[in-house]
Amino acid sequence: MAMKNTAVIEVLKCLRRRYPAVGALEIGEPWKVLVLVILSARTKDEQVLRLAPRLFRRFDTIEKLAVADVAAITATINTIGMYKQKAKNLKGMAERVVQEFDGFVPSTMEDLMSLKGVGRKTASVVLSACFDVPAIAVDTHVFRVSKRLGWAKGKTVERVEEELCDAVPKKNWREINRVFVPFGRAICTPAPRCWACSVKDLCAYKQKNLNVPANADAVLAAIAKREAEFVRLKREVVQSL
Numbered sequence: 001m002a003m004k005n006t007a008v009i010e011v012l013k014c015l016r017r018r019y020p021a022v023g024a025l026e027i028g029e030p031w032k033v034l035v036l037v038i039l040s041a042r043t044k045d046e047q048v049l050r051l052a053p054r055l056f057r058r059f060d061t062i063e064k065l066a067v068a069d070v071a072a073i074t075a076t077i078n079t080i081g082m083y084k085q086k087a088k089n090l091k092g093m094a095e096r097v098v099q100e101f102d103g104f105v106p107s108t109m110e111d112l113m114s115l116k117g118v119g120r121k122t123a124s125v126v127l128s129a130c131f132d133v134p135a136i137a138v139d140t141h142v143f144r145v146s147k148r149l150g151w152a153k154g155k156t157v158e159r160v161e162e163e164l165c166d167a168v169p170k171k172n173w174r175e176i177n178r179v180f181v182p183f184g185r186a187i188c189t190p191a192p193r194c195w196a197c198s199v200k201d202l203c204a205y206k207q208k209n210l211n212v213p214a215n216a217d218a219v220l221a222a223i224a225k226r227e228a229e230f231v232r233l234k235r236e237v238v239q240s241l
């Protein structure tokens with residue numbers, strides 16, 4: 001267990017250095033973070049960040065979102081997948097927050113999960129980002145990366161979350177999603193780029209892809225460009241609030 005903990009701490013130290021920023025969608029007041037995370041279901045964070053300024057210009061309070069026509073919300077977010085359902089979820093969520101919680105996003109897992117469009121992952125992101133509550137939000141990147149590293153073996157998101165809670169010291173729970181998401185997006189992708197991975201010596205994955213491809217420089221440049229685009233998009237959202 002001591003060995004395992006040492007590896008976990010080392011990996012986190014390394015990834016924290018590489019990905020020091022908070023999550024891409026951790027922007028503004030809790031209701032805005034909640035909105036962004038609801039919109040990000042099965043949608044790239046970049047797409048969510050691109051529509052965020054016009055969404056928050058049009059609905060600059062949760063009360064306005066609560067009384068908006070679903071059609072107006074739909075028209076504002078129709079650049080992303082499942083926008084019709086997501087528009088209904090946003091309105092339903094906002095109505096309940098206004099009516100049941102006096103306009104304040106609740107800060108418990110149970111209350112958050114009572115809101116429309118909010119599952120355990122979304123609730124965990126909000127708890128951890130907005131309320132300093134230790135939580136591990138397991139999305140597709142966290143699921144894949146933690147299994148490859150050998151920190152979890154479960155076949156379900158719930159089981160992987162339990163295993164991670166076991167393997168990772170509680171004080172580090174909040175940073176798992178923050179570092180695994182950009183890492184999983186760039187390096188530990190579905191076809192992993194182990195040749196560019198800074199934690200490969202601490203990883204249990206047996207089929208490491210260590211062959212440096214001929215276009216390695218181009219791949220790394222594309223990763224850097226995408227990261228810079230994230231910073232730019234996030235800055236735009238922050239400036240629009």
Ligand code: SF4
Nearest residue numbers: 188194197200203205
């Ligand atoms: S060595 Fe490969 S599989 Fe392991 S964490 Fe790095 S990129 Fe992922």
